[in-house]
Amino acid sequence: MKPLNLFRFASPATFYPLAGRLQPWFGALALLLALAGLGIGFLVAPTDAQQGEGYRIIFVHVPASWTAMLVYCAMAFWAAVGLAFNIRLASMMASALAPTGAMFALLSLLTGALWGKPMWGAWWVWDARLTSTLILFFLYLGFIALQSAIDDPRRADKAGAVLALVGVVNVPIIYFSVRWWNTLHQGASVSLAKSPAMAQTMLWAMLLVALAFWMYSIAVALARVRNLILERERHTEWVQHAMA
Amino acid sequence: MQWHSVSEFVAMGGYGFYVWGSVGACALAMLVEPWLLRRRHRQLVRGLRRPLRAARLAAATVLIRRHAA
Amino acid sequence: MNALVVSLRRDLLLAARRRTEVLTALFFFVVVASLFPLGVGPETALLRRIGPGVLWVAALLATLLGLPRMFAADHADGTLEQMALSSQPFALQMAGKVAAHWLLCGLPLVLLAPLLGLQFGLDGEALAVLMLSLLIGTPLMSLLGAIGAALTVGVRGGGVLLALLVLPLFIPALVFGAGAVDAHGAGLGAGGHLSVLGAMLAVAVFFAPWATTASLRIAME
Numbered sequence: 001m002k003p004l005n006l007f008r009f010a011s012p013a014t015f016y017p018l019a020g021r022l023q024p025w026f027g028a029l030a031l032l033l034a035l036a037g038l039g040i041g042f043l044v045a046p047t048d049a050q051q052g053e054g055y056r057i058i059f060v061h062v063p064a065s066w067t068a069m070l071v072y073c074a075m076a077f078w079a080a081v082g083l084a085f086n087i088r089l090a091s092m093m094a095s096a097l098a099p100t101g102a103m104f105a106l107l108s109l110l111t112g113a114l115w116g117k118p119m120w121g122a123w124w125v126w127d128a129r130l131t132s133t134l135i136l137f138f139l140y141l142g143f144i145a146l147q148s149a150i151d152d153p154r155r156a157d158k159a160g161a162v163l164a165l166v167g168v169v170n171v172p173i174i175y176f177s178v179r180w181w182n183t184l185h186q187g188a189s190v191s192l193a194k195s196p197a198m199a200q201t202m203l204w205a206m207l208l209v210a211l212a213f214w215m216y217s218i219a220v221a222l223a224r225v226r227n228l229i230l231e232r233e234r235h236t237e238w239v240q241h242a243m244a
Numbered sequence: 245m246q247w248h249s250v251s252e253f254v255a256m257g258g259y260g261f262y263v264w265g266s267v268g269a270c271a272l273a274m275l276v277e278p279w280l281l282r283r284r285h286r287q288l289v290r291g292l293r294r295p296l297r298a299a300r301l302a303a304a305t306v307l308i309r310r311h312a313a
Numbered sequence: 314m315n316a317l318v319v320s321l322r323r324d325l326l327l328a329a330r331r332r333t334e335v336l337t338a339l340f341f342f343v344v345v346a347s348l349f350p351l352g353v354g355p356e357t358a359l360l361r362r363i364g365p366g367v368l369w370v371a372a373l374l375a376t377l378l379g380l381p382r383m384f385a386a387d388h389a390d391g392t393l394e395q396m397a398l399s400s401q402p403f404a405l406q407m408a409g410k411v412a413a414h415w416l417l418c419g420l421p422l423v424l425l426a427p428l429l430g431l432q433f434g435l436d437g438e439a440l441a442v443l444m445l446s447l448l449i450g451t452p453l454m455s456l457l458g459a460i461g462a463a464l465t466v467g468v469r470g471g472g473v474l475l476a477l478l479v480l481p482l483f484i485p486a487l488v489f490g491a492g493a494v495d496a497h498g499a500g501l502g503a504g505g506h507l508s509v510l511g512a513m514l515a516v517a518v519f520f521a522p523w524a525t526t527a528s529l530r531i532a533m534e
Contacts, residue, residue, distance in 0.1 A: 047257070052257040054263060103273055107270055118262050135481050146464060146474060149470055155531055166460060167481075173513070180488065223285070227281060227285055230285075230292065234292060
């Protein structure tokens with residue numbers, strides 16, 4: 001059997017149809033995992049002693065946070081590949097991931113607020129994790145803004161890559177700083193980190209929903225990268241041929 | 245399962261707005277995003293097909309004229 | 314080393330011919346710091362609490378103002394390309410520019426801060442810690458800011474975009490810099506915070522110039 005030459009798929013022409021075929025599978029997987037996770041979380045997992053039923057928000061809040069983080073790392077990875085090996089498609093993949101990652105960061109903040117309000121009485125608390133997610137959201141916005149401000153697509157790709165790499169290195173530093181800042185100024189502030197003691201079912205539910213979000217992110221990224229390919233490769237012969 | 249009725253499930257011990265608001269927001273986002281992407285895809289394909297169709301139409305017109313002549 | 318010194322002296326000379334630009338950033342620092350008491354009220358205890366944070370944020374913003382100037386002019390008239398093509402190490406020439414930016418935009422802030430700190434009712438020791446934290450922090454911000462300036466050189470709307478890119482990166486410096494003064498005030502000693510800040514500076518000295526030159530090369534393609 002011929003060894004699989006992955007670089008073959010670095011060509012937009014080969015990747016476009018492949019992405020189109022894979023998309024629905026990831027979408028279906030996402031749906032199944034979401035149903036399973038939410039099913040366990042809302043129908044099987046017990047009530048929490050302290051937070052009552054309100055704690056069930058963690059079944060979307062925590063997966064959203066994890067996804068926002070993971071997508072940023074994936075984005076930085078593909079941006080690095082695009083920069084190092086000069087592979088356009090890899091850079092396009094990074095650009096394709098960014099809006100979805102930003103969306104999950106925003107969802108994490110929103111669900112965090114909806115969790116905080118009934119639990120701690122405030123729509124926003126300067127909890128270390130929420131604050132770090134806010135900063136992560138800013139990093140996403142910066143990446144998207146930089147790429148849309150630069151007209152030349154290759155310069156936009158590479159500049160975005162440098163920014164994403166600087167960002168990914170800074171994320172742990174930022175997280176550590178914010179943790180430090182939070183513990184220092186603890187006082188009356190409360191921490192959303194006081195999650196309920198994790199029953200097995202709760203953990204499973206969170207994991208399944210997190211996987212669902214990741215499958216969704218892949219599906220959406222594939223769709224977006226197909227759009228990017230059409231936009232950027234519109235003058236090539238294979239696109240003309242495919243559209244006929 | 246600890247839910248004794250649908251209304252209990254919806255109420256979520258009084259936290260209904262927050263819990264379903266959160267789940268709803270995520271669901272909404274994860275429906276709107278793919279819809280927007282599909283819409284963009286259709287726009288792109290339509291935009292790319294137009295000049296091709298126009299060229300084909302022009303070529304066909306030439307052929308018809310030639311036959312008619 | 315010579316390349317660094319030459320580049321540094323050149324930038325200082327150019328800035329001396331456009332003194333108003335440099336002074337504007339300083340006045341910005343003073344004005345912004347004065348806005349906060351006007352916004353929150355003159356109560357001494359409150360001002361003393363927010364003073365270090367406010368001054369640090371004002372310093373961040375003032376540094377930000379001077380960043381576009383680092384590469385813009387040289388990029389526009391092609392000098393930057395000449396520097397890249399020359400036999401002198403590009404990274405060292407750029408390090409000279411960063412050093413010039415710090416001397417013009419960072420160091421004056423360090424010297425002005427105690428005066429403004431008095432407006433916030435900070436005592437002598439707190440002022441000393443503030444100065445020290447800014448002394449370590451401002452070069453750090455010049456180094457990190459240079460990356461942002463390099464990424465956005467010649468780009469539309471560059472100034473505001475630069476702020477969006479760079480401010481999240483400044484946050485750790487802000488946390489530990491302002492935190493140092495707070496820690497001192499709480500009797501815990503500023504040593505820990507200042508050490509972390511110093512460590513960040515050391516890491517930045519090694520990695521930021523590399524990222525900056527990479528970004529500049531991308532911008533000049």
